[in-house]
Amino acid sequence: MSDHSSRAESMLVKLQNLDDLLTLAGEVIITSSNLDLTYKNLQQLHLKAEPVPREAVDAAKDLAGASAIISSNLHHLVQVIRTVDLRDLSFRARRLVRDVSRKTGKRILFEVEGEDTTVDKTIVEKLYDPISHQLRNAIDHGVELPAERSAAGKPEEGRILLRVYNSENETFVEIEDDGAGIDMEKLRAKGLAMGLVQPNEPWTEDEALELMCTAGVSTAGQVSEVSGRGVGMDVVREQITNIGGTVSFKSERGKGAVFTFRVPLVSAVNIMDGLVVRSGPYFFAFPISNVVTTMSVGRKQIHTTLQKGEMVKYLDHLLPLHDLNYLLEKERLTDEGAVVSVLVIEHKGVSVALKISEFYSPQKLVIISFNDALSVNGLSGATILGGRKLGFIMDVPSLIDRAMGRRGMRSAKKMAESAKAAAGRSEKATASAQAAVKADEKGKSAEVHESADVITDEKREETATAMQEFIVEVEKLLPTLNGAIFSLESQPDNVEELNKAFRLYHTIKGNFIMMGLTKGGTTIHGVESVLDRLRSKKLDMSPEVMDVLMDGAAYIEDVVRQSKAGSWKDESGETIIERTARILPEEKTGPRAAVDVASGEIRFSHEAAYRVIQYKKLKTPIYHCFIEFDPGKQPSFLVACLIYKRFMEVGDVLGSLPWLEELEKGSAENRIRIQFASNLDAALLEESLKGILTKHYGAQVFKFSRFE
The missing domain is CATH 1.10.287 (Helix Hairpins)
Structure with missing residues (x-):
């Protein structure tokens, strides 16, 4: 069993969509059955050399039409099922803007438009990094400080807008700010100084973007903690390009800038709408989105230049004309008449014309991708055409690079x-x-090991399946949790939202524990404790408290994301634990010097108390151990600390008398009592500890018992 199965991706799907998918699958089966019957009837007529009746032709035509409609609907439904709205991404963006604005001392009004827009799930997951970088840039380098804005006649509060909307085939993401805008002249001067811009070249926003997307280019006076994190516009554009998108921007000095990402609506490319052409003996399919037009051109309309070769006129522009076969390093097309069939394709504003032999109708094509061993420049895959002909799917960006002489990179x-x-x-x-x-x-021992490995793999697969179920449940709760937290930011006394957030954190904590993420559960328990005190009016909402609530949600998102990728390790959210410790009041333990180590009560921290509850649920044994020791020439507190650390090696120490902080401060006599949890055999544990403590730490009294 491969590791891939244990890390399978998952997503939430509406039940109605699954019902529709099942219905369409049934229709496909029925249509397939009818097509098979029609084929057999036509075959019998062919074998008997009888004329085909009109009814049979009409039936075949109707079935072909029905099959096309059903397959199109099925394809569309699968695309819909793959899409999710952008609520989670907008929540993460809000947290980011809130955090960065506080660090920079800038007041930001952050607005999101189109968070109900649905986008392919794979694309959404890859959009956050470039969006977060642009948001950081907008705050750090775009929006001015309150005093600067006031002096410029602007409101002290800057405005940043994240707008998302869909067109027919693309998703547009716009990040707009009302800050200072991009200093185009300063950027140009930087390019001139680096030798990347020539003095006589035109200077437009396209050229400026190319310069900004060059590694190492920045007009920032200094690298900041906020946006100077080694991720520049070059990386942003690469991330967007990798999902088939483009980057552009508009800027007005003193009024702000807007960056636009254009990405495909759906990333699933196993089916595409393509224009099929023949070039000599070969068949090629071009994605419809890259096709500009088709033309029939007289040979006299083809112009030949010394530098650029053959050119053809389209919309008052001369385009380079290339023989498609020759471009793909095949034999040139032979002259097939006075009229030449020309296909014009485009990618990122660059158009070229291709000389071909014949056009076919646009159609839906199933893509068979090339594997790593077969990589052909200019081609991205293959497809099976009607009549079982083999066709090749064109990689338009690579093909245009070839045509323009940009093959190397x-x-x-x-x-x-x-x-x-x-x-x-x-x-x-x-x-x-x-x-x-x-x-x-x-030999045979290897077979035994192999059997053991198979059993281990089966157990791992069962565990992975259970983990996936818990993760899906947590993922389902996250949008509601995020919504409750942001409601509390504007309505801190909203009891309904407080209770909702508390219940959700409690449920997610339980899922973490069931997944075996004890440290994760402990981290969330701290956030839950803060919410509990808010509910009981023992704590007031403050920016620090809101930080904890938002950090908790961000921590959960990281757990979900990394668990689905198979890379999560049970790690505590140290920042969250530190913040909750500062917010939650310390336990009032009274004068500790008067506590009798032998009989005094061990009081637990919030974290330890939670772990005790979980150990009881999991039926993990908890033990008490009382030790009197002779420190000899060593300080008593040092020996006590060493004993404490010995217990940490065999279990989870929940508490002690004296308390650990007192031991570390040098306050201890020759006695210590420790409460700890361990799954080791009780008899073996008692015997081993007694032997080690007696031999190495001068233990004279050793009392070991199980805590019920």
């Missing part, structure tokens, strides 16, 4: 990726060979 990247994949396969093959040799050497 993209080809080198693909070669590097292929080499990396090949190296990976080689390593796997080597590892398999080594494993085979070892198995042969070990």
Whole structure:
């Protein structure tokens, strides 16, 4: 069993969409059955050399039409199922803006438009990093300080707008601010100084963006903690480009700037709308989104220049005309008449014309992607056309790069990726060979180990399935939790939202515990304790308290994200624990010097008390141990600290008398009592501890008992 199965991605799906999917699947089966019957009837007529009746032709036509409609609806529904709204992303963006604005001392009115917009889930997950970087930049470098804004006649509070909306095939993400805007002349001067801009070149926003997206280019006076994190516009554009998108911006000095990300509406590319063409003996399919037009051009309309070769006129512009076959390093097309079929394609504002042999109708195509071993520059995959003909899916960006003479970078990247994949396969093959040799050497014992491994894999798969169920449940609760927290920011006395947030944190904490994330549960318990004190009016809402609530939600999101990726380790949220410790009052323990170590009560911290409850639920044994020792020439507190650390090696120490902080301050006699939890065998534990403490730490009295 591969590791991939245990890290399978999951998402929440509306039940109605699944019902519709099931209905469409049934219709596909029915249509397929009818098509099969029609085929058999037509085949019988063909074998008998009888004429095909009109009814049979009409039936085949109707079935073909029905099949096309159903497959289109099925494809659309699968796309809808893959989409999610942007509420979670907007909550994360709000937390980010709140945090950054406080660090920079800038007042920000942050607004989100279009958080109900649905976007492919895979794309949403890849949008947050570039969006967060642009938000940081907008606050740090765009919006001015309150005094500067006031002097410029602006409101002291800056405004940042995150707007998301869909067109027919694309999602637009706009990040707009009313700050100082981009200093185009300062940016140009930077480019001139670095030799990246020529003095006589035109200077437009497109050129400015190219310069901003060059690694190492920045007009910031100094690197700040907020936006100077090693992620520049070059990385942002690369992230957007990797999901098939583009970046653009508009800026007006003194009034602000708006950055726009254009990304595909859906990232699933196993089915596409394509225009099929023939070029000589080969068939190629171009994504409809990259097709500008098709033309039939007389040979006299083709212009030939010394520098650019053949050119063809389109909308008052001359476009370079390339033989598609020759561009793909095949034989040139032969002259097939006085009229030439021309296809015009475009990517990122660059258009080229291609000379082909014949056009076919646009159609939906199932893409068969090339694997790592087969990487052909200019092609992204293959497809099966009508009549079982093989067609090739065009990689338009690579093809245009070829046409414009920009082959090096993209080809080198693909070669590097292929080499990396090949190296990976080689390593796997080597590892398999080594494993085979070892198995042969070990003989039957290897078979026993193999059986044990199979059992382990089965258990891991069961555990992974259970973990996934808990994670899906937590993911389902997150939007409601985020909504409750942001409601409390504007309405801190809203009892309903307080109770809702408390219940949600409590439920999520329980899921973490069931997943075995004890430290995660402990972290969330601190946030839950803060909410409990808010509910009981023992604590007032403050910026520090709101930080804890928001940090808790962010921590949960990280757990969900990393658990789904199979990379989460049970780690405490140290910042959250520190903040809750500052907010929650210390336990009132009275004068500790008067406490009798032998009989006094061990009082637990909030965290330890929570762990005690969880250990009882899990039926993990909790023990008491009382030790009197002779420190000899060593200070008593030092020996007591060493004993305390010995117990930490065999279990989870929940508390002690004297308290740990007193031991560390040097306050201790020759006695210590420790309460701890451990899954080790009780008899073995008692015997081992007694022997070690007597031999190394001068233990004279050792009392060991189980706490009920």
